[in-house]
Amino acid sequence: MAVVIMTAGIGAWGFKRIGSEKSAVLMQKQTMATQEIKLMSTAFPQNGKIPARFTCDGENLSPPLLIRGVPAGAKALALIMHDPDAPRAGGWTHWVKWNIPPSAVAIGEGEEPAGVSGRGTGGAFAYQGPCPPSGTHRYIFTVYALNAELSLSEGATKTELEAAMAGHTLGTGELIGHYAREQ
Numbered sequence: 001m002a003v004v005i006m007t008a009g010i011g012a013w014g015f016k017r018i019g020s021e022k023s024a025v026l027m028q029k030q031t032m033a034t035q036e037i038k039l040m041s042t043a044f045p046q047n048g049k050i051p052a053r054f055t056c057d058g059e060n061l062s063p064p065l066l067i068r069g070v071p072a073g074a075k076a077l078a079l080i081m082h083d084p085d086a087p088r089a090g091g092w093t094h095w096v097k098w099n100i101p102p103s104a105v106a107i108g109e110g111e112e113p114a115g116v117s118g119r120g121t122g123g124a125f126a127y128q129g130p131c132p133p134s135g136t137h138r139y140i141f142t143v144y145a146l147n148a149e150l151s152l153s154e155g156a157t158k159t160e161l162e163a164a165m166a167g168h169t170l171g172t173g174e175l176i177g178h179y180a181r182e183q
Contacts, residue, residue, distance in 0.1 A: 037173030038068040039143045043109070050139060050177035056131035057181055061110035062095070067143055071170040074102040074145040078165060079113065080158055083130065085137040092121045093158040094128045094139065098165075099149045119155045136180035145171040 043063040044050050052058040070077070078098035086092035096118025107113045117125040130139050146168045152161060 034169055035069065035071045035145070035171035037070060037143055037145060037171045038066075039141060039173035039175040040066045040068070041141075041175060041177070042066070044177050047176050047178065050130055050179040055129040055179055055181075058129070059110075060127075060129040062107070062112070062127035062129075063177075064109040065107040065141065065143075065175070067105045067107075067173065069171070069173070070102050070105065071145050073147060074170055076100060076115070076146045076149045077102055077104060077113075078144040078146060078150075078161060079141070080144075080161065081127070081139060081141045082158065083132070083137050083139050085132070085135070086121075087133065088121075090159075094120050094130070095126075095141075096120060096156070096158050096161055098146075098152060098161055102145065116150075116152065116154050118152075118161055119157055125155065130177075130179040132179060132181060134181075136178050139177045139179060141175040141177070143173045144169050 041063045043054060050063065054061055054063045067077070076098065077100040079095065079100060080093065081095035082091055082093050084091040097113055097115045098118065100113045100115035104113050112126055119125055120128050122128055130137065144165055146165060147170050148168050150164045150168070152164045156164070
């Protein structure tokens, strides 16, 4: 069996030839490299403690977010905040937004960015701050730059959004914060 793979850089087409010379089957697959986006907050550093005002123990406000390095050609952004340490299968999703304008490079404290709201694990269509039942949890904010707006209905879940983004992601960025409730 002969296998030939040819690529020509970012966003190039990869070709795989399978079988003998006479009965070659040509399969085509688009490969898309993603660019790193910088996602930051003025409220806490990367891997830092999320202040109580942004949690269920405080005002439950969304933290201010800064997005740098959105790739040229981005048509929309998506944002997910997820707690993988929650004591339930799949973790707990706190915030799901998409079709955010790519020019929205600063999201203010307590603001919901323009775009479409998804449904978090608790059923909310807006930011829900950290509220771990015990111990310290990680809260992962992920921003995605997309090459198209998504035709996904309001209220879609994190899983549905991730499926809709497949093949449309130009870049990603991540900010991780930690929080433990004081008992």
